[in-house]
Amino acid sequence: MNLDAELSALAVQEDLPADLVRRLLRHPQARRSVALLRRDLTEELTDELIRLGSARSLAANSSVPAQVRARLAQHPEPSVRAAVAASVEDEPSGLLDRLADDPDPSVRSFLAMNEHVPMELLARLAGDPEPSVRSSVIQYWRHAPEAVRRALLTDADPKIRRDAVSKYSPPADLLPVLLADTVTRSRAVRYVDPSPELAADPDSGVREAVAAHPKLPAELRDLPAGDPDVFVRNAIAARQDTPAALRENLVTTLTSDDPITEWVLSFRRPPHTCPPRAPAPPNLTREQAEDLLARAGL
Known part of the structure; x- marks a missing residue:
């Protein structure tokens, strides 16, 4: 160290x-x-x-202490106010409302991840004019009510619609709309039964979603297994119900000259283990701490 x-x-x-x-x-x-x-x-x-x-x-x-964080909520730097907004409680009363009205969208985005924010305030943030704030609401408000989910699933911003369909199970009447939308089509596939048409879709993202679908029938598995897109084939190799022989054959085709792509491919396939966390350093005695500080010129 x-x-x-x-x-x-x-x-x-x-x-x-x-x-x-x-x-x-x-x-x-x-x-x-x-x-x-x-x-x-x-x-x-x-x-x-x-x-x-x-x-x-x-x-x-x-x-x-709460009084210190309330003071920092008025700091001139938005990054400081955003750090407060991420976890502060409503102390003093009205602090969360003031942060929801902050002129900097990064502060409102961080507020959306705060577990102390009440539902009515989250709903207000879900209608924020800044897309980054609405995106933050989607990421952190898993159990948003249907009215909020509908608004986000049909948002004018393509990224918001895509984020929303990735997070929320859409109402049945919105599924045809989401499947027809090129932005949300690949994310909406998980909510319908796989079909040969979807498995042969021109969009590789749709085909990859079919390949990863939990209800993919065995008779449809061969189509994505021979797909020209490496990520579609990788999705088949990553499935637990893929026969071992097929998986071994697929893995030989899952190569890339791009090291990042190679890492993503291997990460999605089991087994993948993260390196063990380094052990915490031992506590120092006062004498050892004094020696360390002296070596650092402190």
């Missing part, structure tokens, strides 16, 4: 004496860790962190 990483780890160590925490504020990376992650920040330390330019990290720390 390099010196910067060691200092950042020390910055979040529980029960670290206040005088050592203060010394860490002189190191930019450790200061960000203090502002973002410590749960024992005093009013004096929060004032110092704001003065040193760590207001954004501090605003994202949910352990900071």
Whole structure:
């Protein structure tokens, strides 16, 4: 572990004496860790962190007292207000409403991901004039009522319609509309039974959706297995019900000169495991912490 990483780890160590925490504020990376992650920040330390330019990290720390976060909600920098909006509670009363009226759309977008926002306020954000705000609502409001879902599924913005059909199960009467829309067609396939027509659709995204469909019948599997698009074939190889021999044959065809494409292809197929998380560093004694700070010139 390099010196910067060691200092950042020390910055979040529980029960670290206040005088050592203060010394860490002189190191930019450790200061960000203090502002973002410590749960024992005093009013004096929060004032110092704001003065040193760590207001954004501090605003994202949910352990900071409510009065401090309410103060940061009025910060001139939108990124600071957005960090507050993501998780702040309505304290003092009316704070969430004020954030919903923030002139910067990034603040309203972050507010949409806040679990403390009431349904009526989320519904208001779902009709926000800025598409990025509506998109954030779709991403984080999984159980939106039907009226909100309908509005988003038929939104004038193509990206919003595509995001909405990816997240929400559409009402039956909207399915023909979504299947007829070139923007939403591939995402709407999951809600209908696969057919030979869909499996041979000109849009490779539609064919890939058919290949991944949980109700794909065995008699339709051979068509996407021979598809010219590598992602369609990969979707068949990734299915648990694909016979082992067919999967092995398909895998030999799933190659790309693009390393990113190669990674995406392999990621979608089992087995895929993420590397284990690095173990947390051990807590330092005061003597060890003093030695580390001295080596860093703090």
